[in-house]
Each structure stands twice: as C-alpha cells, then as structure tokens.
Amino acid sequence: MPETFFITTPIYYINATPHIGHAYTQIAADARARFERMRGKDVYFLTGTDENAVKIARVAEAQSRDIQEFCNELASAFRDVWDGLNISYDDYIRTTQPRHRVVVQRVFEKLWQDKHIRLDKYSGWYSVPDETFFRDEETIERDGEHFIAKPTQDQTKAPLEWVEETSHFFDLSKFQDFLLEYYDAHPETLRPEARRNETLSYIRQGLRDTSISRELDWGIPVPQSVPEHENHVIYVWFPDALLNYASAPGYLSDDPERRAHFERFWPPDLQLMSKDIFTRFHSTLWPALLKALDLEPPRELFAHGFWTVEGRKMSKRDPATIVEPIEFAKQIAELANCEFETAVDALRYYCLREVTFGADGDFSRLGCVARYNSDLANGLGNLVNRALSMLQQYFDGEVPAAQGELGLISALRETLPRVETAYATLDFSGALSAIWEIVGQANKLIEDEKPWVKMKAGEKESVALLLRELLATCQWCAAALFPALPHSSRRLAQLLNLGELSWDEATDTKELFSPGHRCVPPAPLFPRIPKPETITEEHFLKIMETPNNEPTPSVPPIEAAPIEEIKPERTMIEYDDFAKIEFRTGKVLEAERVPKADKLLRLQVDIGSETRQILAGVAEQFEPENLVGKTIVVVANLKPRKLRGFESQGMLLAASQDDGPPLALVSFDGDVPPGCVVR
Ligand code: MSP
Numbered sequence: 145m146p147e148t149f150f151i152t153t154p155i156y157y158i159n160a161t162p163h164i165g166h167a168y169t170q171i172a173a174d175a176r177a178r179f180e181r182m183r184g185k186d187v188y189f190l191t192g193t194d195e196n197a198v199k200i201a202r203v204a205e206a207q208s209r210d211i212q213e214f215c216n217e218l219a220s221a222f223r224d225v226w227d228g229l230n231i232s233y234d235d236y237i238r239t240t241q242p243r244h245r246v247v248v249q250r251v252f253e254k255l256w257q258d259k260h261i262r263l264d265k266y267s268g269w270y271s272v273p274d275e276t277f278f279r280d281e282e283t284i285e286r287d288g289e290h291f292i293a294k295p296t297q298d299q300t301k302a303p304l305e306w307v308e309e310t311s312h313f314f315d316l317s318k319f320q321d322f323l324l325e326y327y328d329a330h331p332e333t334l335r336p337e338a339r340r341n342e343t344l345s346y347i348r349q350g351l352r353d354t355s356i357s358r359e360l361d362w363g364i365p366v367p368q369s370v371p372e373h374e375n376h377v378i379y380v381w382f383p384d385a386l387l388n389y390a391s392a393p394g395y396l397s398d399d400p401e402r403r404a405h406f407e408r409f410w411p412p413d414l415q416l417m418s419k420d421i422f423t424r425f426h427s428t429l430w431p432a433l434l435k436a437l438d439l440e441p442p443r444e445l446f447a448h449g450f451w452t453v454e455g456r457k458m459s460k461r462d463p464a465t466i467v468e469p470i471e472f473a474k475q476i477a478e479l480a481n482c483e484f485e486t487a488v489d490a491l492r493y494y495c496l497r498e499v500t501f502g503a504d505g506d507f508s509r510l511g512c513v514a515r516y517n518s519d520l521a522n523g524l525g526n527l528v529n530r531a532l533s534m535l536q537q538y539f540d541g542e543v544p545a546a547q548g549e550l551g552l553i554s555a556l557r558e559t560l561p562r563v564e565t566a567y568a569t570l571d572f573s574g575a576l577s578a579i580w581e582i583v584g585q586a587n588k589l590i591e592d593e594k595p596w597v598k599m600k601a602g603e604k605e606s607v608a609l610l611l612r613e614l615l616a617t618c619q620w621c622a623a624a625l626f627p628a629l630p631h632s633s634r635r636l637a638q639l640l641n642l643g644e645l646s647w648d649e650a651t652d653t654k655e656l657f658s659p660g661h662r663c664v665p666p667a668p669l670f671p672r673i674p675k676p677e678t679i680t681e682e683h684f685l686k687i688m689e690t691p692n693n694e695p696t697p698s699v700p701p702i703e704a705a706p707i708e709e710i711k712p713e714r715t716m717i718e719y720d721d722f723a724k725i726e727f728r729t730g731k732v733l734e735a736e737r738v739p740k741a742d743k744l745l746r747l748q749v750d751i752g753s754e755t756r757q758i759l760a761g762v763a764e765q766f767e768p769e770n771l772v773g774k775t776i777v778v779v780a781n782l783k784p785r786k787l788r789g790f791e792s793q794g795m796l797l798a799a800s801q802d803d804g805p806p807l808a809l810v811s812f813d814g815d816v817p818p819g820c821v822v823r
Contacts, residue, residue: 148188149180150409154417155192155237155388158218159203162225163458164467164495164507165418165451171492172448172501172572173416174231179567179627181232182647188409190392191226192237193219197380199272201362211362215240228470229488230630237392239364239384247391249367251383251437255314256370260436263372266311266355269304275380276424277355278304297450297457298420310372312357314382319432320351326431332444334427335570336502339419339447343427351428356382386430389415390439411440422447446570449504454681464685467507475509475684480516480673485631490516490670496572496628509684517673520632523583524621525670530590531614532639532666534607538599543615544608545659550593552586552613556620563624564647572628579624586617596801615640615657623647632669639664726781727797727822728752729812735768741788747771749794751780752819759792762806777810777822 153173156166177189195215204214219238237244255261269278269290283290289303324347327334334340356379357366363377364384378384393409394402417426431441453465469491477487494512499505535541559578566575595607618636623645626633637645641663730749738744743761745768779795798806
C-alpha cells in the first residue's frame with residue numbers, strides 16, 4: 145500500500161464568491177498535493193464550504209433568497225473557481241450535506257454523554273462577521289456600542305451584538321495542560337515559529353470553556369437527546385466547521401467503506417489556513433476536540449500570511465481590492481494572447497513565487513504582468529523555444545547523439561534535492577527560485593555557446609552537445625514545475641514528446657533524451673505580453689467595470705520569439721523617424737588600418753556629392769585592400785564624431801548576429817553608382 149498524505153484547506157464561508165486570498169490557500173495546498181502524488185503517495189486533498197454561518201443566512205435573506213438554494217449556488221460557484229484554477233481536490237465537503245450534519249450531531253451527543261458539555265447561561269459580545277464571541281475585556285465601548293478592542297487586520301470594526309441566553313459549554317479549560325504538553329513534545333506541529341509562539345502564549349493566558357450553541361434558526365440543530373436543545377443550533381465553528389476534517393474522510397460514518405477510508409487517512413498530515421484562524425480555532429479548539437474524541441491530532445498545522453491588494457485590505461466596499469482569480473486570469477490571457485490555463489499558471493506562479501509562504505504579501509496586478517514577462521516568457525518560455533527551434537532547424541526535430549558535458553546536467557542533479565526539500569517544507573518561493581536559477585543558467589549557456597555561429601562554422605557536434613543539455617533541462621523543468629504550474633508542465637512535456645512525469649524522472653534526464661527521440665515543432669509556452677510599460681492598473685479596473693456582454697479591451701496578438709531573441713520588447717519607431725535617416729550608396733576609394741586600434745579601418749568613401757571619411761569597426765574581419773572598389777551603404781546624415789583622433793563622417797551598414805562581430809558589409813552585386821538613395 146502506498147503511503148498516505150491527507151491535506152486540508154479551510155472550508156470557506158460562502159457569503160460572496162472567492163477572491164485571491166481564498167485562492168492562495170487552494171493554490172498552495174494544490175502544489176503540495178501534486179508534489180506528494182508525484183512522489184507516489186496516495187493523497188487525499190480535502191476542501192469545501194462552511195455554510196451554516198449566520199452571516200450567510202443574513203446575506204441570503206437580504207436578497208430575499210432561500211438560504212439553502214443560495215448556498216447551493218455559491219458552493220457550486222466556489223467549485224467552478226477551484227476547477228478553473230486547476231485545483232486537484234479529491235473531496236469537497238459542504239457543511240449542509242447530510243454526511244456532515246449527522247456526524248456533527250453524533251459528536252455533540254457523544255461530548256454530552258462524556259460530560260465535556262454542560263449547560264450554563266451565556267452572556268457576551270458576538271461578532272457576526274467573525275462568527276466569534278468576545279469577552280467583555282476584549283471590547284471597547286463607543287457611543288453606547290461595543291466593538292472589538294483591538295481588531296486584527298481581518299476582524300470587523302462593526303458593532304458587536306450582545307447575546308444573553310442559555311447555552312451549551314464545551315470544557316475547553318480542561319485541555320489546557322494537555323495542549324501545552326502536546327506542543328512541547330511535538331514542536332513540529334505548529335508552523336511557522338511565530339504562530340507557534342502565539343498559540344503557546346494564548347493557551348498559557350488561560351483557556352475558558354466555550355459556548356457552543358446559539359438560539360438561531362440557521363445551522364445544525366442541537367440533537368434532541370441533549371437537554372435545552374429546543375431552538376438551539378450548534379456553534380458554526382465548534383464542532384460543526386472544524387469537524388469537516390473528520391466527517392469528510394468518514395469518521396462515524398454508517399458506511400463501513402467510508403469508515404475504513406477514515407482509518408486509512410487519519411490524522412491529517414497537513415492543514416493549511418491563514419493566520420487569522422490559526423490560534424483560537426485550529427491550534428486550540430480543534431486539537432482539544434480531537435482529544436475529547438480520542439482522535440489523534442493533526443501532524444502539522446501551517447498558517448500562511450494575509451494578502452492585501454495594491455497596498456489595501458481586501459474589502460467589498462472597495463471593489464478595486466477584490467481580485468477575482470478567474471476574471472484576473474482571463475485578463476492575463478487576453479493581454480498575453482495565451483490560453484486561459486496558461487494564464488492560470490501565471491497567477492499560480494505569481495502567488496507562490498512572490499512571497500515566502502507564511503509571510504504577508506501584497507498582490508499587484510502589474511507585478512503579476514511583470515513576472516509573467518520576465519520569468520515565464522523571457523525566462524522559461526524563451527529557453528524552451530530556443531531549444532526546440534534549434535532541434536527543428538538544425539537536427540530536423542530528432543535528438544542527436546552527443547559526447548561530453550557542459551555542466552548543466554550536473555547542475556540539475558545538484559539542484560533537485562533543494563527543490564524537493566523546498567516543496568516538502570512549503571517553501572514554494574524557494575522551490576521556484578531554485579528552478580529559475582537553472583533556467584537562467586541554461587539561457588546564459590546558449591548566449592555563451594552561440595550555437596547559430598557554431599552552426600555556420602560547421603561545428604554541429606558542439607551544438608548537439610548543447611542541445612542535449614538544454615533538452616534535459618527542459619525535461620527537468622517540466623517535472624520540477626508540475627506541482628506549481630501543472631498545465632504548463634504538461635504542455636512542456638508534450639512539446640518534448642514525453643508522457644506524465646514522475647518526480648524521479650526529473651533526475652533521470654539521460655534516458656529520455658537518448659539519440660533518436662523526436663520532438664514536435666515548438667509553439668510558444670508563454671507568449672510575451674506586448675508593451676507591458678503601457679499597461680496600468682486602470683486597464684484591469686476598466687475591464688472589471690465592463691459589463692459581461694461587451695468585449696474587453698484587446699491588445700494585438702504576438703508571435704513566437706525567434707531562437708536568438710531573449711531581449712525585452714524591441715522599441716518600435718514611427719515611419720517618420722525612419723524617414724529621417726539618409727542611407728546612400730558609397731564607393732570605397734581608400735582603406736587603411738588605424739594605428740593602435742585593432743578593430744578600426746579608416747575609409748574614404750565617395751557618396752556622390754562628396755567624399756567622406758568613415759571609421760568602421762570591421763578591421764578584424766576585412767582586409768583593407770579587399771574593400772577598395774566596393775559599393776557599400778552609408779548612413780549619410782549621422783552627426784560626425786571623433787574616434788582615435790579622426791573624425792568619422794558617417795557609418796556603414798554591416799550584418800551581424802545580435803551583438804556579435806560584423807559578418808558581411810551591405811553591398812551590391814550590380815553596378816550601382818555612388819550617391820544613390822537606399823530606402
Ligand atoms: N469558514 C471559516 C473557516 C473554517 S475552517 C474549519 C473561515 N472562512 S473564510 O471564508 O473566512 O476563509 C478563511 C480562509 O480564506 C483563510 O484561512 C485563508 O485560508 C483564506 N483567506 C481569506 N482571505 C485571505 C487573505 N486576504 N489573504 C490570505 N488568505 C486569506 O474563516
């Protein structure tokens with residue numbers, strides 16, 4: 145039996161559609177789940193929606209909607225977003241599902257029978273948006289109303305509601321010592337370190353018994369066997385929402401198969417959430433509940449940071465701060481003229497690369513555009529395009545035999561364990577930057593090796609060697625990137641004519657690129673976003689305001705980059721600018737070397753109306769005597785400048801590869817008199 149890996153995300157409130165903050169947890173969990181599957185583990189990736197909250201009922205009622213119908217609609221909207229983002233969840237729990245409700249009621253009964261629940265009067269301040277009670281000392285009074293005294297970034301600043309009623313209380317205070325001892329013996333359970341410390345000091349301050357029922361008519365009813373059940377529903381957090389992590393895999397199910405599933409996967413290996421729901425709920429109430437039920441606690445609880453958008457807290461009152469992941473990916477797809485799934489990968493890449501997992505982050509739409517162009521299009525995309533174009537052009541698409549090593553393959557072997565450790569410890573940014581170090585090295589190797597020059601010089605074997613290393617790098621990237629960019633990884637594997645890649649295949653580069661393996665002609669993996677400097681934040685906001693039936697502003701499509709090109713966008717000039725340049729034919733009358741300047745020739749050139757002295761950097765490629773009598777092209781209206789003490793009164797045109805040396809002068813076969821205009 146393969147080893148199991150049980151990973152969870154929070155279940156989200158569905159009072160609105162998901163934004164980039166929710167998507168972030170999903171993307172991170174997905175990357176880890178895919179990584180574990182690639183390593184051969186049997187993964188159970190659980191996500192879902194938290195539907196029994198008062199605030200959801202209130203939103204539905206405000207829209208005169210049936211609450212359950214409203215939940216059904218929103219839950220399916222959430223699933224659509226996760227499917228669109230390529231989130232590979234294995235199970236989707238909804239807390240209104242019977243499979244969950246029945247378990248919550250059974251657990252409530254069990255806790256009552258085991259005397260973990262008692263009845264008492266409750267009076268306190270309740271925050272509906274946070275679905276949380278606050279102690280008197282945690283609130284302040286202003287103009288007769290009470291507010292959370294020190295609201296965290298995400299907690300409400302709206303007035304609290306005074307609640308006074310008979311309630312059921314969970315004896316949380318009894319678990320204080322257990323929790324401290326457990327965390328002392330298992331420090332690895334709480335991550336990152338800052339959150340662990342926060343939890344320990346929260347518990348040490350003293351835990352109080354918690355009210356776990358409310359007089360409401362939306363939620364899971366307190367079971368009838370428990371006294372004072374009338375009009376009472378179970379507190380949305382406890383045990384309701386928290387228990388999803390156990391009800392979904394099959395805890396207390398009537399179905400023996402589902403119970404066996406539970407036995408096989410329990411306890412969770414990794415539970416992800418953001419820091420706002422870590423301390424109070426996931427690292428205190430949740431393990432206390434599990435202890436009360438005699439269930440093993442989770443192996444790791446990890447709190448990531450909070451995202452703001454362009455420096456501002458996300459808020460429905462400020463629509464520009466709400467980045468809807470699918471809409472945003474569509475906008476990127478439009479800008480890059482790429483597939484939607486590629487744009488989704490760009491979003492995933494940005495989220496995972498931009499901030500260290502655990503720290504807060506600021507989402508910038510333009511930052512995402514910039515990363516797309518620099519890392520995806522100019523980095524990885526260009527590498528793949530160059531490698532595959534060379535294979536087509538120089539070797540007809542068939543991997544050639546090659547001898548020797550250029551160092552890239554050993555760099556791949558050395559880097560892989562770093563990438564692996566990074567994924568395994570949720571350091572996504574570290575994993576991706578290690579991969580991009582390799583991408584950078586490979587692109588640099590192409591520039592250093594200049595295969596296009598080598599091909600001209602007939603050094604095909606040397607190009608074959610380079611190509612083998614580049615293709616191995618592409619294969620390695622396809623495998624190493626799969627957890628983070630699943631769609632692009634698959635597309636890259638297809639371009640390389642490879643099937644599904646396992647983690648080990650990233651190391652096993654030699655085998656697959658044995659001579660004779662064929663690849664298909666390249667198609668751009670990440671088409672570059674043209675003119676990124678002209679895109680502003682307004683561009684995105686304008687699209688957001690555009691009603692659905694109107695087409696979104698479009699940008700011109702772009703073509704695949706040629707092999708050599710890795711430079712940023714070329715600057716385009718107007719025709720008028722071009723027309724200002726005066727090109728004329730000129731006949732070389734004299735040519736001589738310039739003393740102490742190895743590269744310079746001094747030419748006297750007849751341009752029809754006059755003879756010009758031109759200094760040209762072609763001395764290493766052309767003998768002066770061979771140039772005399774040639775008709776060349778001269779830029780005739782260039783301002784004169786001094787070179788090595790001589791005035792140069794123009795410039796001649798020569799062809800070269802990028803910044804390489806001149807290969808040939810622009811000249812004419814036929815008889816062209818000096819002084820003709822060239823245009
Ligand atoms: N329903 C509870 C969770 C119950 S879990 C048993 C809840 N839901 S929520 O809709 O408010 O979503 C909380 C989760 O969404 C956070 O823990 C985090 O994973 C994600 N995020 C919501 N906003 C976020 C940011 N601004 N930044 C990062 N993550 C955020 O709490």
